[in-house]
Amino acid sequence: MPDTAHPAEMGLRDRKRLETRHRIAEAARTLALEQEIDHTTIEQIAARAEVSPRTFFNYFESKEDAVLGHTELDLSTEALDAHLETVAGEPAAQAVVHLAFLVFGASFGDEQERLARKEVLVRFPQLMRRQVTRMTTVAEAMTGAVRTILERDPAWGTEAATPQAAEMLLGMCMTGLRSSARHEGSDPDEVRARVVATIRDTAVRIAAD
Known part of the structure; x- marks a missing residue:
């Protein structure tokens, strides 16, 4: 059997985390482009992404990092x-x-x-x-x-x-x-x-x- 038959897979938890991360990043980027990054707040980003500000900080350290949208x-x-x-x-x-x-x-x-x-x-x-x-x-x-x-x-x-x-x-x-x-x-x-x-x-x- 080829050794590629059992690839490492992301678990459901990691997939959901990645989806949430993408959603927050997309919200941050959209808001920044709409109204300039200086006028964009974490509260606005969290609301657009339908998460709490506390959840935001589970994924990104700052709004700038969210705007850049690192996916790892x-x-x-x-x-x-x-x-x-x-x-x-x-x-x-x-x-x-x-x-x-x-x-x-x-x-x-x-x-x-x-x-x-x-x-x-x-x-x-x-x-x-x-x-x-x-x-x-x-x-x-x-x-x-x-x-x-x-x-x-x-x-x-x-x-x-x-x-x-x-x-x-x-x-x-x-x-x-x-x-x-x-x-x-x-x-x-x-x-x-x-x-x-x-x-x-x-x-x-x-x-x-």
């Missing part, structure tokens, strides 16, 4: 450790692809989301530094998790599991996921399997060179 779930050490246990025993490329789905959901090919975030950054350039900081935080957390995957994989081990190798594999997986979901459909199982197969084929061809 919890990046705490505890959450990443739980995700790593979910993908334990899988080959490295497959484990990294599945880890990305657990952290980000199936939002890789959401072209509308990408364009909306671009519009926000053009309209409110003061958010760019916050965006870069968040991207750096996410990259560091995910690279550390990928490095753990490589260290646990007998084909890699601790010596081969360098930060550079982790960054390279993560970059390949993320790029492949975004491209595959955007251009070839968004069924999670098909996207995962396609990206894993592409990475393996690429590695074989590189080795042959």
Whole structure:
């Protein structure tokens, strides 16, 4: 049986959390574009998203973060450790692809989301530094998790599991996921399997060179 037959899946709780996160982000972005970000309040965002202000802070630290609409779930050490246990025993490329789905959901090919975030950054350039900081935080957390995957994989081990190798594999997986979901459909199982197969084929061809 192919090792892609049992992909790591998001639980119902995480799916609901991701849906709520998207709803809050969409409300924040819409209000900011309608009435300027300085005139937008957390209370207004919560009301538009049909959640309480307290719930808002379970998902975003500030209205600026909500306007940017980061879609990844919890990046705490505890959450990443739980995700790593979910993908334990899988080959490295497959484990990294599945880890990305657990952290980000199936939002890789959401072209509308990408364009909306671009519009926000053009309209409110003061958010760019916050965006870069968040991207750096996410990259560091995910690279550390990928490095753990490589260290646990007998084909890699601790010596081969360098930060550079982790960054390279993560970059390949993320790029492949975004491209595959955007251009070839968004069924999670098909996207995962396609990206894993592409990475393996690429590695074989590189080795042959």
